[in-house]
Amino acid sequence: MHSRWSDDEARDYCQRFAAHGEALALRVYTSRLIGREPELVLHGGGNTSVKTTALDLLGRSVDVLCVKGSGSDLSQVEPAGLPAVRLAPLRELQQLDRLSDAAMVDALRGALLSSRSPNPSVEALLHAFLPHAFVDHTHANAILALTDQPDPAAHVRAAFGDDILVLPWIMPGFPLAKAVAAAHAERPGVRGIVLAKHGLFTFGATARESYERTIELVDKAERYLRRQLGGTPAMLLGDPAPLPAGERRAFLQQVLPIVRGALAQSVDTPLGAMWQRVVADARCGDLVASFSAHPMARELCHSNPITPDHVIRTKGPYLFLPRLVAKDGDACRREVQHYVATYQNYYDRCARQRSGRMLRPLPNVVVLEGVGVVAFASSRKAARIAADIAEPTLRVKAEAHALGRFVPLTDDELAEMEYWPLELDKLGSVVEPPLAGQVALVTGAAGAIGSGVVASLLAAGACVYATDVDEARLAVAMARCNAGPGHLATGVHDITDAAQVAAMFDDCAGTFGGVDVVVPNAGIAHVSRLDRMDAERFAKVMAVNTTGTLHVLKEAARVLRAQRTGGSVVVQASKNTFAPGAGFGAYSASKAAALQLARIAALEFAEFSVRVNVINADAVFGDEQVKSQLWETVGPDRMAARGLDADGLRAFYQKRSLLQVPVLPRHVGEAVVWFASQRTPTTGAVLPVDGGLPEAFPR
Ligand code: ZN
DSSP states (O other), X not given: OOOOOXXXXXXXXXXXXXXXXXXXXXXXXXXXXXXXXXXXXOTTOOEEEEEEEEEOTTSOEEEEEEEOBTTOOGGGOOGGGSOEEEHHHHHHGGGOSOOOHHHHHHHHHHTBXXXXXXXXXXXXXXXXXXXXXXXXXXXXXXXXXXXXXXXXXXXXXXXXXXXEEEEOOOOTTHHHHHHHHHHHHHSTTOSEEEETTTEEEEEESSHHHHHHHHHHHHHHHHHHHHHHHTSSOGGGTTSSOXXXXXXXXXXXXXXXXXXXXXXOEEEEETTEEEXXXXXXXXXXXXXXXXXXHSTTHHHHHTSOOSSGGGHHHHOSSOEEEOHHHHTOHHHHHHHHHHHHHHHHHHIIIIITTTOSSOOOOSOSEEEETTTEEEEXXXXXXXXXXXHHHHHXXXXXXXXXXXXXXOOOOOXXXXXXXXXXXXXXXXXXXXXXXXXXXXXXXXXXXXXXXXXXXXXXXXXXXXXXXXXXXXXXXXXXXXXXXXXXXXXXXXXXXXXXXHHHHHHHHHHHHHHHSSOSEEEOOOOOOOOBOGGGOOHHHHHHHHIIIIIHHHHHHHHHHHHHHHHTSOEEEEEEOOGGGXXXXXXBHHHHHHHHHHHXXXXXXXXXXXXXXXXXXXXXXXXXXXXXXXXXXXXXXXXXXXXXXXXXXXXXXXXXXXXXXXSOOOBOHHHHHHHHHHHHHTOSOOOSOEEEESSOOGGGOOO
16 A cells, blocks of 8 residues: 655645645545545545644634544545534543543534534544544554454554554443543554554644555555465465356346345334335455355354444344355245344344344345355445445455454444444434335336336335336436436346346346336337228337237246245336227227236236236326427327427317326326335226326226
8 A cells, every 4th residue: 555645636635725724624635535545444434633723703713623523434525524623621521431422422512613513523532632633543454454363462563563552442432532542641652553353543743644654554564464465365366266257147137136035124014014125236256256155255254344333334244145045035035034033142142231222133245155245225325335345344354364363343342333322323314215225127218208207216215227228318318317315227128029128127136136116118109090000010019018018027027026025017008098099009909908918917916916007197298308209109190180289289188188287207207106115005906197087087
């Protein structure tokens, strides 16, 4: 590891943040340098501070500590993310023997210069008690490989010599701040402090000095590791061989719905039992595949994390699944149940006295033998964070194992962190959106209705796999959809080709772990009276609207059945199925057939708890950017027949309905979200979204 300090960049920061003073400007600079190095910290880990002065309301200069606020990420921290607290009242707390967490938070908030600031880091007192102007704290991987050992001090001494302090594991917060301050007071000349099984503190008179000490010590630790191990540990070099790289993705596509289904939790609600699902983020690079093929993999996966900071993202142990188990729904569920029982036991032994509420007892990270690592969470973002942490964790565990013996925190120590209210606060008290943890697949997503459905599903928190046959149109439509709490992935597929439809579901499973909500929406139109109908054009419409729907229903059944957690299919039919129009035989017949397929699916899919419903929309025009293909086909004919222009045609259709309102793509989307949320036990139903057309009332 080498220093990324640049005088030019430092000058830029001093100019950009001149209003905040040079000390804070350079603190922001080196905090970002640390935050951008994944070997030092990941996703909000670590914290930094600077002691400087600020003016109070009377214009007097007061000593302050600017310390990372809870919830900010060092890689992109702003001056406001390092809130200023008065130093004197914090330092006085050092006289106390004990301080409760609540009192510590009160003291920190009470010392803030601005009431709008975020809470200062839970390690703020540690920063305050050390005398140096700049203090840097990281969870460097190399330090963790050296100290997750039976005798951490021995390796630290061998790597760094004697001018580094080593402290055993101590619970963060007030106890750690006191212990570090006391140890430092005895040896004020040390260059840094290693916290065994936790991380590293360095300090200095300048931002550069403190930062470069972190780099220097981590570099020494990395060199020591390389010397001791003689290179990459055998466990990461593919002996025994993992699944060949080219076969891993296909394996994941096959087993993820099974594993994901086993990780869904049935919870009791006022509406009865509902599935709480999770979405996946899978990694299958050579390093994790090699690790997971090794005979030691199971033991190392089931051990506690390399630093306690990770527990709120990944839980303690990961679940290890042999390939044969992952393919077998019953065997997979047994392994998950075993994990849950072990977690329950851990909670009873170590955490029950701290918290009356057990956290979700299922694993967040699954390691698949010889394939890779998959993280699961109720949002794609949380799954990505857990996967980002799990990947290097497996490497560090392999290195620690090769160096001696991997010895992480004990269960008691881990539980104290996992159920520490100040740590749980970092996750925030977010209210989950209605479709959190659900995966939806939408065909024909480039059209007006399709993109409206995608937008509504994303807004409801679903991960959406949006697909269309037209790549360019899909890109235009999705550019406007990528918002909200959900997560969007796209694919290009022709639903008239059964093989492509199978590949579409496989890609969705590989991307998000499976599927819960399927919306067969793709459709085309052809205007012709029957006496002039071209049979080939008729067949083409049937191929997309009817046979295409059949292909999608068939593959949906395959994945939904494997998951064993029910699901929803919402077929887009049309108002025309009940109220057909002259000149519109191909479309009306093909959509009526699709509706009938949906009703048959409702009969057949109930066996594996899947609900199938139908939406009959009408007169959804879209807008300039995302046009309705249907109306582009039908509009000219209808306009000519009625002597209207485009606006006139819209007005005509609006006036024709009972409610006399425009029908928007998002209205159809909200109907899909309603069915997907499964708030009523409804299957086989048809819901009109048409402004009210008596001749098209379902019957
Ligand atoms: Zn820490």
